[in-house]
Amino acid sequence: MFRMKRFIKRVRNLIRWAPIIWRDQDWDYYYVYEIIETKIKHQIEHLKYGEKFSEIDDIRYQRAQTILKLIDRVQNEYYIELLFETTSTGDLVEDRNTIEYYYNQHAKAKRVLFKMLEHNIEYWWS
Numbered sequence: 001m002f003r004m005k006r007f008i009k010r011v012r013n014l015i016r017w018a019p020i021i022w023r024d025q026d027w028d029y030y031y032v033y034e035i036i037e038t039k040i041k042h043q044i045e046h047l048k049y050g051e052k053f054s055e056i057d058d059i060r061y062q063r064a065q066t067i068l069k070l071i072d073r074v075q076n077e078y079y080i081e082l083l084f085e086t087t088s089t090g091d092l093v094e095d096r097n098t099i100e101y102y103y104n105q106h107a108k109a110k111r112v113l114f115k116m117l118e119h120n121i122e123y124w125w126s
Contacts, residue, residue, distance in 0.1 A: 016042070033075035036117075040064050040071075063120050070113040079105040 020038050024031045044064045047057050073079065083102035 030075055033071050037068060037071045037075070040068060044068075060120070060123055063116065067113065067116050067120070070109055070116065074106070074110045074113055077106065079103070079109065 017038070020035060024035070044061060047061055047064070079102045082105075083099060
């Protein structure tokens with residue numbers, strides 16, 4: 001019985017991951033973030049709908065949600081896009097300080113993302 005349950009769970013897992021793997025491109029970092037994002041979403045689902053959900057799990061859930069937000073911002077280059085939206089005319093921004101500010105925000109978001117992953121990733125399973 002246990003082997004059959006495990007087999008069914010593994011097949012279900014393959015089906016869940018198939019669309020992500022199908023879209024993956026080895027040459028594009030975008031998909032690395034998509035894989036990490038999907039894994040965290042699956043772990044959140046396990047945390048939230050598992051047998052036990054404690055206050056500690058709620059904290060882990062909130063941190064995972066923050067990480068998902070950061071992944072979205074880094075993956076989709078949110079701050080770089082803001083740089084191009086700062087002018088109403090659509091002209092390129094030529095002010096070096098403004099350009100550096102947005103690129104630094106992007107770099108900071110990436111650093112915070114990986115620091116949060118480093119500190120939290122081992123606590124999302126039971």
